[in-house]
Amino acid sequence: MRIRVVHRTSYRYDTPATGVIQMLRLTPRNHDGQYVINWRIDVSADCRLNQHEDAFGNLCHSFTAEGPLSELVVSVEGEVETRNTNAVMTGAIERFPPSLFLRETPLTTADDAIRDFAAATRAETGDDGLKLLHEMLARLHADITFDPDPTHTATTASEAFVLKRGVCQDLSHIFVAAARSVGIPARYISGHFHRDDGVTDQDAGHAWAEAFVPSLGWVGFDATNGICATDAHVRIAVGLDYLGAAPVRGTRYGGSGETLSVNVLVNQTQHQSQS
Amino acid sequence: MLSRTADNLYWLARYVERAEYLARILEVTQRLATLPIAYGGETNEWESAVATAGCTGAFSTQYSEANEETVTEFLCFSTANPSSIRNCFELARTNARAVRTALTMEMWDAINGTWLQLKRFGNGPTSREEFMRFLRWVQEASLRFDGRAYRTMLRNDAYWFSRLGLYQERADNTARILDVKFHLLLPTNERIGGPLDYFQWAAILRSVSALTAYHWVYKESVKPWLIADLLILKDEMPRSLASCYGNLVQNLDYIAQAYGRQGPAQRQARAIRTRLQNRRMEEIFQQGLHEFIGEFISSNNRLDSAITEQYLM
Numbered sequence: 001m002r003i004r005v006v007h008r009t010s011y012r013y014d015t016p017a018t019g020v021i022q023m024l025r026l027t028p029r030n031h032d033g034q035y036v037i038n039w040r041i042d043v044s045a046d047c048r049l050n051q052h053e054d055a056f057g058n059l060c061h062s063f064t065a066e067g068p069l070s071e072l073v074v075s076v077e078g079e080v081e082t083r084n085t086n087a088v089m090t091g092a093i094e095r096f097p098p099s100l101f102l103r104e105t106p107l108t109t110a111d112d113a114i115r116d117f118a119a120a121t122r123a124e125t126g127d128d129g130l131k132l133l134h135e136m137l138a139r140l141h142a143d144i145t146f147d148p149d150p151t152h153t154a155t156t157a158s159e160a161f162v163l164k165r166g167v168c169q170d171l172s173h174i175f176v177a178a179a180r181s182v183g184i185p186a187r188y189i190s191g192h193f194h195r196d197d198g199v200t201d202q203d204a205g206h207a208w209a210e211a212f213v214p215s216l217g218w219v220g221f222d223a224t225n226g227i228c229a230t231d232a233h234v235r236i237a238v239g240l241d242y243l244g245a246a247p248v249r250g251t252r253y254g255g256s257g258e259t260l261s262v263n264v265l266v267n268q269t270q271h272q273s274q275s
Numbered sequence: 276m277l278s279r280t281a282d283n284l285y286w287l288a289r290y291v292e293r294a295e296y297l298a299r300i301l302e303v304t305q306r307l308a309t310l311p312i313a314y315g316g317e318t319n320e321w322e323s324a325v326a327t328a329g330c331t332g333a334f335s336t337q338y339s340e341a342n343e344e345t346v347t348e349f350l351c352f353s354t355a356n357p358s359s360i361r362n363c364f365e366l367a368r369t370n371a372r373a374v375r376t377a378l379t380m381e382m383w384d385a386i387n388g389t390w391l392q393l394k395r396f397g398n399g400p401t402s403r404e405e406f407m408r409f410l411r412w413v414q415e416a417s418l419r420f421d422g423r424a425y426r427t428m429l430r431n432d433a434y435w436f437s438r439l440g441l442y443q444e445r446a447d448n449t450a451r452i453l454d455v456k457f458h459l460l461l462p463t464n465e466r467i468g469g470p471l472d473y474f475q476w477a478a479i480l481r482s483v484s485a486l487t488a489y490h491w492v493y494k495e496s497v498k499p500w501l502i503a504d505l506l507i508l509k510d511e512m513p514r515s516l517a518s519c520y521g522n523l524v525q526n527l528d529y530i531a532q533a534y535g536r537q538g539p540a541q542r543q544a545r546a547i548r549t550r551l552q553n554r555r556m557e558e559i560f561q562q563g564l565h566e567f568i569g570e571f572i573s574s575n576n577r578l579d580s581a582i583t584e585q586y587l588m
Contacts, residue, residue: 029552029553030545030548030549030552030553031549031553032546032549035524035545035548035549037528057553081528081541081545083542091546091549091550091553092553093553
């Protein structure tokens with residue numbers, strides 16, 4: 001599938017900021033199921049984008065913009081060709097052994113409720129990792145309602161699990177926390193999702209999780225949609241949790257009254273038949 | 276476009292590229308062979324030239340010994356060797372003639388002119404100077420053809436298929452040099468820094484015209500692992516495997532977009548490109564340079580058959 005992504009993050013400051021520093025994880029990399037045809041990052045202020053690779057192999061860009069800035073827009077545009085690999089992730093950059101992804105982070109600490117949930121699921125499905133993960137995926141998808149209102153970017157897995165509500169970020173955190181609590185390495189993936197219901201304008205990027213199954217390798221699980229990763233998923237960054245894979249992180253000097261708006265457009269550019 | 280036409284364009288570019296490559300390795304071999312034996316060591320450079328050209332088997336059935344005379348004859352002028360320079364130009368012209376209307380006037384002139392001039396060299400050069408002149412001329416002929424194609428062809432499927440042939444052949448050639456010379460590039464090589472190594476390493480770089488490029492990129496003296504890095508992973512080096520695959524993927528993508536469908540060739544090319552992008556040289560050395568190159572050559576051949584099956588027949 002050829003997917004075109006346009007992702008705009010715009011900041012508006014009531015009192016202009018004197019300076020802004022940001023770190024962007026907005027650039028996808030190739031793996032066996034995904035090929036980046038072209039990709040461009042534009043920042044509305046004059047600055048220099050420095051590219052580097054973080055420890056997980058994500059492509060990062062950082063910049064410092066000098067103010068006064070009453071507005072700052074970071075826009076990304078590109079095309080990616082994807083292929084369905086049945087959710088198995090191969091050919092990606094792996095800098096660490098899977099066991100590193102058993103680490104808990106503040107956002108993905110499993111409390112008793114999540115631990116019980118994972119243990120109860122395991123009691124039913126047995127020790128078969130893949131079956132267990134699929135069952136957790138189905139249950140989380142059924143139990144937790146998608147609702148952007150009650151949670152925010154700093155909501156932890158356990159808070160969202162109590163609320164039974166959340167966005168893709170929360171669902172992924174819960175999934176990751178639950179998998180780790182039963183000894184399955186899992187990680188947080190940020191990216192984009194092409195919806196097949198014709199909705200192309202989205203308010204945010206997408207997120208899902210990958211879990212390590214010894215016989216297959218890393219497998220993508222999208223709890224928000226209740227499916228495994230498909231060719232509709234454009235994979236951008238990997239991390240232990242949202243903070244490690246966040247599309248934009250940064251800070252500003254001076255200024256106040258910041259309003260942030262994110263607009264993502266994901267569509268299919270052209271129908272190509274596969275032979 | 277007819278598959279036949281695509282096939283002719285693909286092979287036309289491949290044969291011209293191959294002729295240039297043979298001329299390059301012969302030039303380098305000539306240079307190494309003229310070094311005093313103390314520098315050149317025990318190795319027979321002419322034998323390794325035949326190996327790099329990938330025709331050791333055919334050579335040994337016809338000649339008993341590899342020396343300047345037999346190898347020059349075999350790789351340049353022999354009619355019995357299907358990929359001698361003479362046969363490459365011969366076949367390139369046959370392919371060009373079959374698709375005369377798909378080429379521009381300039382391209383046809385270049386290829387036909389080369390073919391006519393080839394007769395002037397007869398059955399072999401009379402002196403070493405003349406042989407060097409011949410090798411220069413072969414490289415010039417390829418540059419002329421390539422430049423004319425680049426400047427005059429419409430950017431449509433005809434152009435893309437000819438690029439595919441060119442980059443496919445180029446990737447194969449670079450990989451073959453690495454395959455024959457890999458033992459010189461291993462970091463465990465104990466005799467590092469000796470004059471023999473320096474000339475051998477410089478010869479590898481010269482055979483892909485990268486000696487100057489090397490110094491631009493690394494700003495260091497010639498080191499074997501950096502040579503491997505330059506020829507395998509460096510995107511900015513036009514004859515590196517990474518760069519060839521960048522171009523292959525792009526041209527295959529143009530074809531896919533123009534035809535509105537894609538298949539195994541695109542998928543395979545992207546997979547190989549991804550592998551080259553996501554690897555680091557340390558990892559390649561750890562897993563074995565020779566294994567890596569061997570695997571690359573066979574996956575490159577698989578891509579060739581995928582392209583052939585999908586478009587050329």
